[in-house]
Amino acid sequence: MTSGAFTVTIDAQPEAVWPWVADLSNHADWSPKPYRIEWLEGEPNAVGSRFHSAGVIPGDHHHENEGRITENQPTTRFAFRSSDPQGEYAHTYTLTPKGGGTDVTHQVEFVKMRGLAAVLLPPVFALSGKPQGRKRMEVLKRKVEGSA
Secondary structure (H helix, E strand, O other): OEEEEEEEEEOOOHHHHHHHHOOHHHHHHHOOOOEEEEEEEOOOOOOOOEEEEEEEEOOEEEEEEEEEEEEEEOOOEEEEEEEEOOEEEEEEEEEEEEOOEEEEEEEEEEEEEOHHHHHHHHHHHHHHHHHHHHHHHHHHHHHHHHHO
């Protein structure tokens, strides 16, 4: 299974970082590429809530998927799973206090890939996905620290 983890240390307490991470509607504010979300069912960001999202991935400038919030432990852990015709994905954000700041780790797992995506994912993720994951976390850091 292909996966990656991206960590950034933010100069802010977990309580200040949490709204940026645990509200999917805010993810567009720190995505380096266009991204939007629409809630389909349930209370936004609550466990069990369903959403539709659209964003940019290599080879698809209007990539759509549907997902469900799987975990929401305030100021510590937020997770969701999403799927599209190519596969299933799991995203987990973990916040850990560190001195006067917070380590934020985004773990992404490509749980079950299908067809050509299963073959192409490892090299494409290594060449494009990992650099984009690091960039995304740096944008989060700048946004949170700039709002303090």
